[in-house]
Amino acid sequence: MGNKISDERKKEIIDGFYHLSKQNGIENTSIAKIGKHLGMPPSLVMHYFPSREILISNLISFILERMLLIYQPMLAELEEQNYADPHTFVDRLFSRDWNLLLDDGVFYSCYSLIFRNKRIKNEYRALHEKLRENLKEILDRDENLEDKDTELLAEQIFVVVEGAYYYLSMFDDPEVYEQKVAIFKDQVYELLRKNEVLSS
Amino acid sequence: MGNKISDERKKEIIDGFYHLSKQNGIENTSIAKIGKHLGMPPSLVMHYFPSREILISNLISFILERMLLIYQPMLAELEEQNYADPHTFVDRLFSRDWNLLLDDGVFYSCYSLIFRNKRIKNEYRALHEKLRENLKEILDRDENLEDKDTELLAEQIFVVVEGAYYYLSMFDDPEVYEQKVAIFKDQVYELLRKNEVLSS
DNA sequence: CGATATATTGAACGTTCATTCAATATTATA
DNA sequence: TATAATATTGAATGAACGTTCAATATATCG
Structure with a gap:
């Protein structure tokens, strides 16, 4: 076509x-x-x-599509097996594979445009809501989290992930970086644990 | 002079x-x-x-100083009374007074420069570490948190705050905004509660 | 007051910018 | 193959950019 x-x-x-x-x-x-x-x-x-404006607008769409791509393998697994381990998903969220697919500098540069461009803001918001919905679907399929407020939980998990990415970007030393990642990952695990039905 | x-x-x-x-x-x-x-x-x-570079560098210092200013009243109280309520501090962190003193668009624009400028990155990191140290001092003075890892707790609290600010910037509707703020505030309260010695 | 330092002006520099346009080459279509 | 549509070129536009400089005004200070 x-x-x-x-x-x-x-x-x-x-x-x-x-x-x-x-x-x-x-x-x-x-x-x-x-x-x-x-x-x-x-x-x-x-x-x-x-126009340059249109060019930038298309760059942003490109970036947001790439961001969704990162979650693709996980969501494919969810589709296939009708289940995906939340902890594995969280691990992936914190993995640095991310950086291979998407440059943080470009990402945050574009992000900073949301404050002066409503259309960009809406695009960014839509993406972030989609990410949360994806996680919610994974959480919903987990029997340990039955009848829990998975929408709330997804929101709480992502806010830690996003805060962590923001903050971790300031650290170059791999050792410090990894140590801090571990802290934030634990913080998310704790959110999951708090909601899980004890089953062992 | x-x-x-x-x-x-x-x-x-x-x-x-x-x-x-x-x-x-x-x-x-x-x-x-x-x-x-x-x-x-x-x-x-x-x-x-x-040069323009120097100009930008000074703008960034200006912004980071302003950010510290936001915490000033809270820290003054801490100095005076040798105590400040962590919950009040958290409330202040989430309050929109913030936006009156510091424009988020400018702040994140400057933030995005850390990825291509090491000096800016170091300045930003130093500020964020200072913020955490301030919070740690407050937590250390709270008897309910005696002997707790307040450094870790401060790190965990701030990562939620920073993630929340990042995410909330995408929402204009005050109702939605407030509802989400409440969620993230609760999330921080829960971190405090988890660490507090039961005293009632 | 006279000298020296600082503040301020305004014109000019070459470069790069986004954008336009008319002309030409290539491809698709009938 | 003729025609129409699209792709591509290269030159040109004026505006804005950061930066330089020499000249002038104002303040500082011995």
């Missing part, structure tokens, strides 16, 4: 935008630089994304 | 930079615009802040 060349070019341009933003920041990545990076004139970039 | 005019001008310029960044974002606030806003030529701005 959709135009092939057009779609590929668009993807290529957003990829390039993301790549350069990772290195130099969004604010230092111009249309001209994207063009040069991809070996095309800036006018071609603008042919596909008629 | 220090030069009066110079200091006042510097303060004035950073104030203006902050003001305009709040409206249009840091990335859209140029030296020329700051000058125009304050009725001075851009060359005067650069006389006090020889």
